[in-house]
Amino acid sequence: MSAPLDLPSQVEVAVVGGGQAGLAVSWHLQDRGIDHVVLERATVAHDWRDRRWDAFTLVTPNFQCRLPGFAYDGDEPDGFMTRAEVQAWLGRYRASFDPPVLEGVEVLSLRRTEDGFALRTTAGDLAAHQVVVATGGYHVPSVPALAASLSRRIVQVHSADYRSPEALPEGAVLVVGSGQSGAQIAEDLHLAGREVHLALGRAPRSARFYRGRDCIAWLEDMGIYDVTVQQHASGLAKRESTNHYMTGRAGGHDIDLRAFAxxxxxxxxxxxxxxGSVLAFAPTLTEYLDHADSVMESIKNDIDAHIARAGIDAPTEARYSPVWVPEEEPAALDLDAAGITTVVWATGFRPDYRWVEVGVFDGSGHPTHRAGETDVPGLHFLGLPWLTTWGSGRFAGVARDAAHVAERLAARAPAAVPA
Structure with missing residues (x-):
């Protein structure tokens, strides 16, 4: 790796964010010989260390871990990397092409100028002709307002700060939210022998394996991850959808909340x-469990149709039959009476782009763009869920989006000689 860089005063492209998205677009810019710098407020790929729990594993199989010029290089392509393994893999990716990264440099503001953009950072000022905001879409932990009404005796932890069952106070735990993080954290606590209470949301689920293969492998072959947000029936609203819950833990398996019950x-x-210590719940438990199962079965229907169309010789498999059905809809829970000492809020994140002082945001604070390109010439976003397709939230999708954004950047940059 080359010697540490100093912040330049001027650059063609400033990439803000040193995660997989920032590294991926840097690879393309370096390959094209385009002058750029990557600004990372902490360390490269720090989110994989700082915002995942100890037992975290990828939900996507390792074979889908493909970044520009660098594919998964381990011995388990059908396995699922742990948090530490992902961080190490991204470290090897960085070392493979030595991008111009400045770590510990936070961008405090981004403003438009006559010639491009002005960035004020903790290391000084920087002028850039073009900018890529590659900070992802999950910035600030989101907690419902009713959290303020809980008894002070209750320890409250957001999923971003959850690490392990052992790190929580003794006693039962309530997890709020049943998306990927909530379902997996509930399982983590359950496997550790903790008494777990789980408040569900309307999250869908998927089988891990079906008819002899990982469902994600089937869906990739079917081109599902290539469907653009414009082609999807939900349109741009799909960008706000919750991911299907399953897990890569212990080789990968379904998460069946009914079985946990x-x-x-x-x-x-x-x-x-x-x-205080009394919570109220809507009578939606049966509805949410049935919805999650129906989504899982609809995915299997699509896989069955694909197998039939392609004439694939695949083993048959019995469909899921609910192993537990609620006898009643719990309307209330007394935390004190249940011995609950901790609430884990698996309630997602909200974007925080206050430092981007350019008018490219909608009423909910999300950037408006098409395939990452905004209406302000030279300003791009990268690494967002459904930036272009469902696959945008996966390593391979980030790679494809980065190639597109780099092409648009190159079209506005002075002619450069590839490195």
Whole structure:
């Protein structure tokens, strides 16, 4: 790796964010010989260390881990990398082409100028002709307002700060939210022998394996991850959707909340109110469990149709039959009476682009763009879910989006000689 860089005063392209998206576009810019710098407020790929729990594994199989010029290089292409393995893999990616990264440099503001953009950073000022905002879309942990009404005795932790069952106070735990993080954290606590209560949201689920293969492998072959947000029936609203829950833990398996209930996990519908230690829930438990199962079965229907169309010789498999059905809809929970000492909020994140002082945002604070390109010439976003397709949230999708953004950057940059 080359010697540490100093912040230049001027650059053709400033890339803000040193995660997989920032590294991927840097690879393309370096390959094209385009002058640029990557500004990272902490360390490269730090989110994989700082915002994942100890037992975290990828949900996507390792074979889908493909970045520009660098594919998964381990011995388990059908396995699932752990948090530490992902961070190490991204470290090897960085070393493979030595991008011009400045770590510990936070961008405080981004403004438009006559010639491009002005960036004020903790290391000084920088002028850039073009900018790529590659900070992802999950910035600030989102916690519902009713959290403020909980008893002070209750320890509250957001999923971004959850590390392990052992790091929490003794006692039962309530997890709020059943997306990927919530479902996996509930399983982590359950496997550790903790008493777990789980308040569900309307998250879908998917089988891990079906008819002899990982479902994600089937879906990739079917081109599902290539469907653009414009082609999707939900349109741009799909960018706000919750991911299907499953896990890569222990080689990968389904997460069946009904099975957890059989084993003692307490399930509830949507959390609606809190008053001290007493919580109220909407009667949505049955609806949410049935919805998650219906999505899983619809995915299997699509896989069946693909197998039939392509004439693939694949083993048949019995469909899922619910192993547990709620006898009643719990309307309330007294945290003190249940011995609950901790609430884990798996309620997602909200964007925070206050430092981007350019008018490219909608009313909810999300950037408006098409395939990452905004209406302001030279300003791009990268690394967002559904930036272009469902695959945009995966390593391979980030790679494709980075290639497109780099092509648009190159079209506005002075002619350069590839490195």
């Amino acid at each position: 059989l084993e003692g996990m307490r399930l509830y519908g949507r959390l609606t109110a809190a008053d």
